Amino acid sequence: MVADSSQAQKTLYETDYYLWVVETVKKLQNREFATIDWENLIDEVSDLSRREKKKLKSLLKKLIEHLLKLKYWQAEKIRNQGHWQAEITNFRQLIRDELEDSPSLQPYLQEIYPQCYSEARKIASQRSQLSLSTFPESAIAPLETILDENWLP
Known part of the structure; x- marks a missing residue:
């Protein structure tokens, strides 16, 4: 299940960056750490x-x-x-x-x-x-x- 969610997040990152950011912020605020697309989040923070x-x-x-x-x-x-x-x-x-x-x-x-x-x-x-x-x-x-x-x- 977590793998499916992770794959969906990667697809969202690739297809709708803005929505990916909004969803990631919500998940961080709600402490839903298991469903966060960590790989892309780390890349984005590094890129800042x-x-x-x-x-x-x-x-x-x-x-x-x-x-x-x-x-x-x-x-x-x-x-x-x-x-x-x-x-x-x-x-x-x-x-x-x-x-x-x-x-x-x-x-x-x-x-x-x-x-x-x-x-x-x-x-x-x-x-x-x-x-x-x-x-x-x-x-x-x-x-x-x-x-x-x-x-x-």
Whole structure:
């Protein structure tokens, strides 16, 4: 019987993810542990941390990209400065919100900063059509500085 229930849960997970989540939450709340699809639940909980890291990495790259465009894309600065500054503010706020919810991700942010800078540098070059050499290979400022809401390059 438990095997049948487990198979039904796996089918539900594959056919209606939202309903699987709702049903799993109900079973957890009701302490119906024997009928929980543990394999998929463990995978989902593990995936939560990966998603948070990916989100933070994406936000950091976007922040750096906009800082680089603001500093180095002179031909578009007059037209786009306000937009870029608003995006910079937004990405800083989103990063701050993520770190408030999960302060243990602060060291991860420090760890990925060099890679994010390198990737954002390439993106800024492609979007601006400026040579990659326009943008410095080394970060334009320490992580703490680029996260500072009062700092602009």
